[in-house]
Amino acid sequence: MSLPAPDTLPRVFAAAWGARDAEAIAALFAEDADLLTLTGAWAEGRAAIAAILAGELAGAFLRARLVTGRTKLRALGQDGAVLMQRFVLSGVRTEDGQDAGRIGTVLSAALQPGPEGWEIASASFCIES
Numbered sequence: 001m002s003l004p005a006p007d008t009l010p011r012v013f014a015a016a017w018g019a020r021d022a023e024a025i026a027a028l029f030a031e032d033a034d035l036l037t038l039t040g041a042w043a044e045g046r047a048a049i050a051a052i053l054a055g056e057l058a059g060a061f062l063r064a065r066l067v068t069g070r071t072k073l074r075a076l077g078q079d080g081a082v083l084m085q086r087f088v089l090s091g092v093r094t095e096d097g098q099d100a101g102r103i104g105t106v107l108s109a110a111l112q113p114g115p116e117g118w119e120i121a122s123a124s125f126c127i128e129s
Contacts, residue, residue: 002117
């Protein structure tokens with residue numbers, strides 16, 4: 001699934017996250033894309049991204065919810081864009097089953113035009129300090 005425009009990424013990403021749909025999230029990425037996940041896992045390629053996210057969404061983030069915050073989008077001509085998206089993550093459980101509380105996160109994504117729309121070339125999803 002490609003994106004009609006870079007600014008649609010936050011909503012589509014959050015909806016797929018809420019549905020625990022690792023395949024839908026991975027489909028936002030180019031076939032040879034890279035992702036650094038919230039847990040520090042580094043995935044190279046769409047298949048690896050789907051596999052890592054499936055494990056994370058079934059594990060630590062099974063009940064986690066994302067709420068969108070501030071977005072900053074920077075166009076890089078007509079052939080690229082960088083998006084910085086703040087999310088608040090809640091519903092995360094620690095290893096001992098305790099609620100981890102609300103966690104500030106940032107998705108930083110480099111996007112490029114693909115064959116059917118915009119796609120993520122590389123992204124990092126990290127905890128905001």
